[in-house]
Amino acid sequence: MLMRNLMLRLGRVLCAAALAASLGSAAHAADPVFPPGSRFGFEPPADMVLSRRFSGFERKEGGATLSIVELPANAFAELVSGFTDANLLSQGFAVEKREEVKIGDNEGMLYTGEQPADPNASAPAIRKWILVVGAPSVTGLVIAQALPDAETEATMRKMVTGVTLRPALSLTQQVDALPFRIADLAGFRPVRVLAGNSVLLTQGPKDQMQNLEQPILVLAQAVQQPPTAEQRDGFARAALASNQTLKDFVIERSQSYRSNGVDWHEIVARAIDQPTNVPVVVSQTIRFAPDGYLRALGVVREDQRTGVLAKFREVVDSVQVK
Structure with missing residues (x-):
């Protein structure tokens, strides 16, 4: 494998x-x-x-x-x-x-x-x-x-x-090297940096999550030609469906909007975590820029969703691209 x-x-x-x-x-x-x-x-x-x-x-x-x-x-x-x-x-x-x-x-x-x-x-x-x-x-x-x-x-x-x-970098050094800065962690903390352009956050004491007992949030920046306004909804839905660990998506809402001069797209959906068959809620937010986009994907157990989706959004809204 x-x-x-x-x-x-x-x-x-x-x-x-x-x-x-x-x-x-x-x-x-x-x-x-x-x-x-x-x-x-x-x-x-x-x-x-x-x-x-x-x-x-x-x-x-x-x-x-x-x-x-x-x-x-x-x-x-x-x-x-x-x-x-x-x-x-x-x-x-x-x-x-x-x-x-x-x-x-x-x-x-x-x-x-x-x-x-x-x-x-x-x-x-x-x-x-x-x-x-x-x-x-x-x-x-x-x-x-x-x-x-x-x-x-x-x-x-x-x-x-x-x-x-060179020697392994500390997690703090890796986070500092990301192409964006998170101004408000809203109770989350970084666990791992991936490929130099994305970070995995969680809310809770464990670094290794089994059965999704803690909410997770991944932020990733991509520098490439972004989709046009007409393509954004399809692009966002395809990005969500490409997740290989989730299945049986049921979209609760999907919307494009503009805030503070920035174009966004947000999807909130229910799904099933494939490894555990646990019902989850997924929040995907994409912030578009002329030369790319920032994608945030948050996952929380359905029985823990109260208040967590708002925390996902607090983190995403605080991100500043360097």
């Missing part, structure tokens, strides 16, 4: 990075640059900057990207064994070479190849590098790619294999 999820994630990352690379070498910086909240730092060429759309870097003029995904320490062995030529080719990556590398004191496996050209779409071949780094406490999955005229092979390889690993 872990390998299947990782391959699905790899496919999404490769597709997103390929799109970014298709949109469009210099001296390296003296010190590694760390994407916000990440333990993995890089020395990018001068024409590549931190991305606002994913954890990593992209070339200012387009044509090259590098992304980093942090996984549990035990993922290293499974990734290396599962990254067969056939599996990677199914994700659009034709491997030309694989080699063991050392990243500081940590082991690594570097895959070099390309995404073949697509004559039907007039898309050129894209050079790709995948590095899997295994450290005692974390696995790093580095995915880099470049169009032939964007960055040289030597530049990209140096950036990938020059990755630096």
Whole structure:
């Protein structure tokens, strides 16, 4: 199951990075640059900057990207064994070479190849590098790619294999690195930061929730083209339905509105938590911006909903995008 999820994630990352690379070498910086909240730092060429759309870097003029995904320490062995030529080719990556590398004191496996050209779409071949780094406490999955005229092979390889690993950040440091600030936690507290752009909050003493005994609220920012006003209701309903841990949605209300110059969409629905069959209430609020949106998803047991939905909203209303 872990390998299947990782391959699905790899496919999404490769597709997103390929799109970014298709949109469009210099001296390296003296010190590694760390994407916000990440333990993995890089020395990018001068024409590549931190991305606002994913954890990593992209070339200012387009044509090259590098992304980093942090996984549990035990993922290293499974990734290396599962990254067969056939599996990677199914994700659009034709491997030309694989080699063991050392990243500081940590082991690594570097895959070099390309995404073949697509004559039907007039898309050129894209050079790709995948590095899997295994450290005692974390696995790093580095995915880099470049169009032939964007960055040289030597530049990209140096950036990938020059990755630096720093000690784990505290939860406070990770929250501070988020692209938004929560001014009013309304009795909630952060438990975990995900992918550098989202945070899981809960109300109660437990960090690991079983049977949804505590309300949870996830805030996530996405930087991408937002839907038009006419598309927002369908977009919001599709986002809610994509949740794989909930089923049997019954929408109580779904509405778009404008407040303080900002466009919002809110859905409140009843559902069933699939792992436990516990009835829950789900509150999804999306705040739209010209370059993306902030999505909040709160879940509470139906027998605990009184007052909690209002607390969800207090948190969401207090969020300030940096």
